[in-house]
Amino acid sequence: MHLHKYEKYWLVFGVATLVVFLIILGIGAFHQGSHPNNGKKTLDYEKVNEFPPFDNPGVHKVEGKDWDYEVVVLASAFNYNPPEIEVPLGAKVKFIATSADVMHGFEIAGTNINMMLEPGYISEYVTEVNKLGEFLIVCNEYCGTGHTMMHSMLKVVD
Ligand code: CUA
Missing domain, CATH: 1.20.5 (Single alpha-helices involved in coiled-coils or other helix-helix interfaces)
Structure with missing residues (x-):
């Protein structure tokens, strides 16, 4: 040619x-x-479940901090760990979350909590839970075939 x-x-x-x-x-x-998030860089997201606090997802009572509970959430396609969060009414809660694979959302319906969970970054949000009831947690970032099935529940109990 x-x-x-x-x-x-x-x-x-x-x-x-x-x-x-x-x-x-x-x-x-x-x-x-x-970066749009003001999140902090974490360790290698593929091994994030090996490092604190993500080696122990769940609700943890804490002492001597500005909040009473830390809720550690690890999102992955297509679920949240823990699958359910229960905190007492009036508690000051710090949500600490990240993703172990692709980008996920963490939106608690009926509240102002709406975080973007990105692999490699930690998203944090401190709030006081002052409403009783069950609040659906949904993923609002398209993350694959199971996206619409990806949810969890926040239970605020007396
Ligand atoms: Cu996870 Cu959409």
Whole structure:
């Protein structure tokens, strides 16, 4: 195949543009400064279940902190660990959550709690639970075939 001289230039230009574009994309995707979450970087997300606090998901009573309970949540396709959260009415709770695989959501219906859970980042939210009842926790980030089945429950008990 014979390429005209100018066609060759355009081909090189096209490839160079593509390379530059991919580099910019790469920087954009991995540069922490542009991260939408103010979450902290965690350890390797694929091994996050081996490291505290995610080696022990669940509801933990704590002492000497500004909150009474820490709720550690590890999301993965397509469930939450723990599958159910129970806290007493009036408790000050810190939710600490992350994902072990892809991006998930953590939205507690009927409350203002709505976090994005990204692999490699810890999402935290401190709140006082001042409403009795059962609140559905749903994943609001599309995460795959089981996305619509991914949910959990927050029970606020007396
Ligand atoms: Cu997890 Cu959608």
